[in-house]
Amino acid sequence: MRRSRINQIIEEAIAFVDEQHFFLPRFAYWTPNEWRKKGEEVRMIIDRQLGWDVTEFGQDKFDELGLVLFTLRNGAQENLEHGKGMLYSEKAMIVGVNQVTPMHYHWLKTEDIINRGGGRLAIQLYTADDHDDLGSKNVSFVADGTRCVVPAGHVIALKPGESITITPGLYHSFWAEDETVLAGEVSTVNDDSSDNRFLETVGRFPSIDEDEPPRHLLVTDYRRCVRLAHH
Numbered sequence: 001m002r003r004s005r006i007n008q009i010i011e012e013a014i015a016f017v018d019e020q021h022f023f024l025p026r027f028a029y030w031t032p033n034e035w036r037k038k039g040e041e042v043r044m045i046i047d048r049q050l051g052w053d054v055t056e057f058g059q060d061k062f063d064e065l066g067l068v069l070f071t072l073r074n075g076a077q078e079n080l081e082h083g084k085g086m087l088y089s090e091k092a093m094i095v096g097v098n099q100v101t102p103m104h105y106h107w108l109k110t111e112d113i114i115n116r117g118g119g120r121l122a123i124q125l126y127t128a129d130d131h132d133d134l135g136s137k138n139v140s141f142v143a144d145g146t147r148c149v150v151p152a153g154h155v156i157a158l159k160p161g162e163s164i165t166i167t168p169g170l171y172h173s174f175w176a177e178d179e180t181v182l183a184g185e186v187s188t189v190n191d192d193s194s195d196n197r198f199l200e201t202v203g204r205f206p207s208i209d210e211d212e213p214p215r216h217l218l219v220t221d222y223r224r225c226v227r228l229a230h231h
């Protein structure tokens with residue numbers, strides 16, 4: 001992905017989030033120069049990969065297959081093991097019209113996907129079968145505390161304020177139907193490097209063509225800009 005495109009996407013995302021009256025923490029707006037002045041005090045941001053994450057899932061068609069995420073908070077795997085401390089994670093996601101996040105499930109994470117504002121968020125659902133393929137059985141899930149059963153491959157549409165709870169092994173793919181959606185994700189600890197099972201092989205973090213300087217850092221840029229004692 002070109003850096004110039006990523007810069008533009010993040011600027012549009014900031015404007016959209018603002019328009020939806022959702023507010024991001026300060027580090028959402030730090031410039032690369034501000035990041036360079038930081039150190040140990042921001043270790044959690046870097047280690048837990050908080051901040052901007054733009055993905056086109058390894059293909060060069062962001063408008064059709066892509067997602068902008070901002071991770072606001074994220075716990076640690078070791079906390080989950082002890083059952084204490086930060087066991088949770090929160091993200092904001094900007095989902096474009098017909099911009100698909102491809103079919104995947106999580107091994108460990110349970111996540112609520114929430115429509116926080118904008119258009120309608122379509123989510124297609126399948127249960128994974130014994131071969132990790134899309135199952136043909138009915139799908140049961142809970143949405144806003146209410147148990148639901150739908151046929152395999154059913155597409156639900158969440159209006160602003162509505163949410164669904166996605167449990168491990170529940171395949172999901174989503175896109176906005178009519179207008180851009182500000183989606184929220186509230187979940188258990190998130191690890192995008194190991195907890196995603198995509199139906200088809202995709203790339204999760206882009207390789208970047210540095211055609212201009214970054215104006216905002218992605219979670220994968222921090223380690224080049226911020227000096228920590230040791231990793």
Ligand SMILES: [Fe+2]
Nearest residue numbers: 104106111172
């Ligand atoms: Fe997911």
